[in-house]
Amino acid sequence: MxxxxxxxxxxxxxxxxxxxxxxxxxxxxxxxxxxxxxxxxxxxxxxxxxxxxxxxxxxxxxxxxxxxxxxxxxxxxxxxxxxxxxxxxxxxxxxxxxxxxxxxxxxxxxxxxxxxxxxxxxxxxxxxxxxxxxxAIPLIRPLRESLAGDKVNRVLGIVNGTTNFILDKMDSTGAGYQEALDEATALGYAEADPTADVEGFDAAAKAAILAGIAFHTRVRLDDVYREGMIEVTAADFASAKAMGCTIKLLAICERAADGGSVTARVHPAMIPLTHPLASVRGAYNAVFVESDAAGQLMFYGPGAGGxxxxxxxxxxxxxxxxxxxxGATGPGDSAYTQLPVSPMGEVVTRYHISLDVADKPGVLAQVATVFAEHGVSIDTVRQQGRLDGGGDASLVVVTHRASDASLTGTVEALRNLDTVRGVASIMRVEGE
Known part of the structure; x- marks a missing residue:
């Protein structure tokens, strides 16, 4: 020595x-x-x-x-x-x-x-x-070294313990967002100013790093689509449970099917209870990696703390x-693929849309027509009259896979319908 x-x-x-x-x-x-x-x-x-x-x-x-x-x-x-x-x-x-x-x-x-x-x-x-x-989760080194000979196609993960604690509390107790945030703050899981966590900035930075390493291309923070979780409600969790799902704030990095581009995004999403990430509780993190040769791998553990x-x-x-x-150096930057980062509009996934509509005949047909006109196929529809006697109803639509741009156009058109009082929530459905 x-x-x-x-x-x-x-x-x-x-x-x-x-x-x-x-x-x-x-x-x-x-x-x-x-x-x-x-x-x-x-x-x-x-x-x-x-x-x-x-x-x-x-x-x-x-x-x-x-x-x-x-x-x-x-x-x-x-x-x-x-x-x-x-x-x-x-x-x-x-x-x-x-x-x-x-x-x-x-x-x-x-x-x-x-x-x-x-x-x-x-x-x-x-x-x-x-x-x-x-x-503490070994993730960078496995992606940069252990999987260096493989082709990684997707990285899907919970990479922020604060948001996972809040969403888990909302799911398990029925608490509202603010109540769950207050508990996270009291327990030291959330900062006095939780913006970086709950608005997804922290997770977006991590997604940029993961995407760059996984796909051997340069992905900057500005390339990552980001949505926070502050608008997730108890009603969203009720809808998720009705579908056999829960809600997580996910960082998702994907290689296009043709291999010609990548995407990186952070947003709340419904995932099936059967998916390994659904069982990640409290302030823990977990990342699911899918590659050609190794198949599916999951890395789990405490994601923060001294x-x-x-x-x-x-x-x-x-x-x-x-x-x-x-006298040597380890692996450095690997960006040989130089793949472009596609905009969010090209991302294809399923969607859960909750609408407040007039409770009268013909509304469902109007809504279905709008979806069809924008090329978004409907998987299931659930309609429920309001209990307050106000003459409105709640309409929940779950789509088949469609592009984000198509869904955005659909929602804009729905908002212009006289029979649609409002779009209560839009959430992507992942992990299926």
Whole structure:
């Protein structure tokens, strides 16, 4: 074993960073044995140096992250501060000064992954980011390495624990969205401002990363269609149960049947209770991968939290340190296919549409005509009169597979019918 330690700079010492530092200290001997050399925490960049950080030598703490990554004796930089800047500049500076990087920064990787990979290649450095998607669940490495010889066609997953907790609570207890969100906040599953989670921004960043790796093409955050889950209601869950389904916020990345393009999207969807993702409860994550040779694979586990995310960071740290010792680098950016990302309008799936209509003869025929005129085939229809005696009814239509553009045109036409009071909800049906 080499006696000179590999030096690690830690950028950020919050929930994840403090766990990384703790594991590096408490498992130092095991890490050294696995790597073939000791690893030493050489510096910790933070915003508030006066804060007490248990187990970390105050002499290592600095507010000058730029100086830390420029030191020249740093072998690996671990970036867990998040956001776009200063993380982007710090990572590229680290490459320029001879360090490899381990990051958990999904937003930055989804936006500028190609440029960061290019910078790493230019300086013969590694860029690893297992922790950027699905926390402790090994997912990036299986897609990038274990399935490198296979053709991945679809990645379908629950990649945000906050939203899964909220939807699971609504499903299991009948709670409304706000009530379930309040409980998630009280338990620490939701941030004080949950927008990034419940509006799908967090999941969309992860979908961009997954699609890029799975399909060997460049997919940016702007390429991902996104819908949040704040409009999902108890009535939607009742309809889902009537169909033998539940509702999940899904990240879906697909290769077109002809192989000529890809799509990436995030939105709530009904999935059959028989699908493996339907049984994912609480704040857990799960990702379902479909490939030509391996078939169907599912990865499941805690998708967030200090210790689970730190586990993924440390796994990358071990791999990068081994590469440092051998003088090699691991797998980099693979975008050789250069497939275009198709717009959402070309996505084909099934739909569940709930309409508020006048409760009188001929309405169903009018609605069916609109669907037919737009080339959307109806699978089932369920009509129920209102109990308030208001003369309206609820009409639930489930379609066969159709393009999103066709469905959008159908809904616009339905809204123009005098007998349609409103479109209560539209939800895609996946996993069948």
């Amino acid at each position: 080499r006696t000179r330690p590999l030096k690690v700079a830690l950028l950020g010492c919050g929930v994840v960073g403090s766990e990384v530092a703790r594991i590096m200290t408490t498992h130092a001997d095991d890490l050294a044995a696995r790597i073939g050399a000791p690893v030493e925490l050489a510096g910790v960049a933070v915003r508030r140096p006066s804060k007490v950080r248990a187990g970390i030598d105050p002499a290592l703490v600095t507010t000058d992250a730029t100086a830390l990554v420029k030191r020249g004796d740093i072998d690996v930089v671990v970036e867990v501060i998040g956001g776009i800047e200063p993380a982007r500049t710090l990572i590229t500076t680290a490459f320029e000064h001879g360090a490899s990087v381990v990051s958990a920064n999904k937003a930055l990787l989804a936006q500028d992954g190609a440029a960061l990979h290019a910078a790493a290649d230019e300086h013969d450095a590694d860029l690893y980011y297992e922790a950027a998607v699905a926390g 210790a689970p995310t730190a586990s993924a960071v440390l796994g990358d740290l071990v791999a990068v340190c081994r590469n440092k010792l051998s």
